Amino acid sequence: MTSLSAPTARSEKTKSLALFGGTPVASKPVPFMSTALTPADIDACVGVLKTGMLRANTKCAELEERWGKLTEAKHAMTCANGTCALQLAYESLISPGDEVLVPAWSYIATVSMVVARGGVPIFVDCDPDTFQIDVKDAARKVTRGTTAIAATHLYGCPVDIDGIQELAEKHNLMVIYDAAQAHLATYKGKGLGAFGDAVTYSMYATKNLATGEGGLITCNDDGLANDIKLLRSHGETEKYLHERVGYNYRMNDMAGAIGCSRLDRLADQTNVRRANAAKYDKLLGKIPGIKTPKTTAGAVASFHLYTLQLDLAKLTCTRDEFSNALKAEGVPSATHYPRSLPKQPALEEYDRDDCPVADAMAAKVLSLPMHHDLSDEQIAQVAEAIAKVAAAYKA
Ligand SMILES: Cc1ncc(COP(=O)(O)O)c(C=O)c1O
Numbered sequence: 484m485t486s487l488s489a490p491t492a493r494s495e496k497t498k499s500l501a502l503f504g505g506t507p508v509a510s511k512p513v514p515f516m517s518t519a520l521t522p523a524d525i526d527a528c529v530g531v532l533k534t535g536m537l538r539a540n541t542k543c544a545e546l547e548e549r550w551g552k553l554t555e556a557k558h559a560m561t562c563a564n565g566t567c568a569l570q571l572a573y574e575s576l577i578s579p580g581d582e583v584l585v586p587a588w589s590y591i592a593t594v595s596m597v598v599a600r601g602g603v604p605i606f607v608d609c610d611p612d613t614f615q616i617d618v619k620d621a622a623r624k625v626t627r628g629t630t631a632i633a634a635t636h637l638y639g640c641p642v643d644i645d646g647i648q649e650l651a652e653k654h655n656l657m658v659i660y661d662a663a664q665a666h667l668a669t670y671k672g673k674g675l676g677a678f679g680d681a682v683t684y685s686m687y688a689t690k691n692l693a694t695g696e697g698g699l700i701t702c703n704d705d706g707l708a709n710d711i712k713l714l715r716s717h718g719e720t721e722k723y724l725h726e727r728v729g730y731n732y733r734m735n736d737m738a739g740a741i742g743c744s745r746l747d748r749l750a751d752q753t754n755v756r757r758a759n760a761a762k763y764d765k766l767l768g769k770i771p772g773i774k775t776p777k778t779t780a781g782a783v784a785s786f787h788l789y790t791l792q793l794d795l796a797k798l799t800c801t802r803d804e805f806s807n808a809l810k811a812e813g814v815p816s817a818t819h820y821p822r823s824l825p826k827q828p829a830l831e832e833y834d835r836d837d838c839p840v841a842d843a844m845a846a847k848v849l850s851l852p853m854h855h856d857l858s859d860e861q862i863a864q865v866a867e868a869i870a871k872v873a874a875a876y877k878a
Pocket residue numbers: 564565566567589590592593635661663664684685686687696697698
């Protein structure tokens with residue numbers, strides 16, 4: 484909680500903090516993200532504007548073609564956003580009343596779209612080191628009513644895909660991977676499109692591949708791809724012939740043009756994120772009270788986010804107090820997420836299964852600046868600020 488009165492140092496140890504009048508580590512705040520368009524992105528957009536045809540057209544088609552190849556999927560389909568991508572996949576793969584195993588630790592859309600489909604979300608706890616869905620807990624929660632697993636590659640780190648696929652095979656479950664945060668992540672040397680029944684992506688303005696709003700779905704089954712395309716565009720098989728009820732979840736070509744242009748740089752930018760994560764690991768790994776994120780065995784993450792856990796038993800502050808102190812040092816941070824999904828009011832009727840690890844995450848996660856434009860100096864400043872705040876609040 485932020486106090487309304489001017490903050491005062493609690494102890495001698497906290498006096499050096501910028502929050503209490505000390506000198507900040509970074510005189511200029513470290514940018515939390517980098518979303519700037521390049522002249523090439525803008526030219527690509529202007530090119531579409533000049534055609535006067537803004538609907539999904541050649542640029543969306545180009546993005547689909549390239550995305551399928553890059554992620555090792557047979558089909559890739561653009562759509563309006565990552566939430567629609569999930570909705571299209573769920574509507575094609577699960578039926579109302581089905582039980583769907585879902586992560587308790589994710590963004591709400593992974594689960595709310597199961598509910599929108601009429602499915603029953605069964606919450607699965609997360610791994611305490613990687614934040615990813617805990618396959619052992621998922622196995623414990625399978626019932627005769629379970630038909631699918633929806634697993635998020637959270638923060639850009641792939642889940643234990645072998646474990647999920649094995650469980651799915653054993654119980655004949657559909658698998659939908661929510662890769663909204665995991666553009667170009669890989670698992671055991673393969674693109675994420677090689678695994679599961681469908682993989683969904685978001686291209687929201689802050690995502691690694693960002694078109695403002697936008698989404699992608701990949702799959703390897705021709706029939707499923709056809710179903711998704713039909714649902715995406717009012718079940719239309721020829722002009723004004725509607726074979727089934729669907730939606731307008733199409734993307735537009737301006738978003739497609741930005742996506743294609745940014746895709747030219749995505750692999751390099753993703754590698755920079757990975758290198759930056761490795762630098763953070765090294766600089767932060769030994770600071771008492773700080774736990775750096777671990778990656779699933781066999782996975783290469785895309786580091787949409789770099790999220791720490793604070794060991795609150797070793798600190799005298801809350802996560803929010805830590806975050807406020809960091810901000811004063813010139814280091815912004817964010818909370819992904821302040822609640823586990825079973826504790827969201829919108830989902831409380833499904834809060835039936837214990838997910839203690841996910842529930843506890845809410846108090847201790849802290850995401851640091853992570854993007855392709857961070858300089859070594861900025862990374863060093865982030866690390867110095869964390870070390871300073873952790874030392875000041877050491878229990
Ligand atoms: C894990 C996850 N799933 C789904 C979504 C939904 O994507 P969109 O915002 O494009 O609808 C997001 C977006 O934040 C996300 O992070």
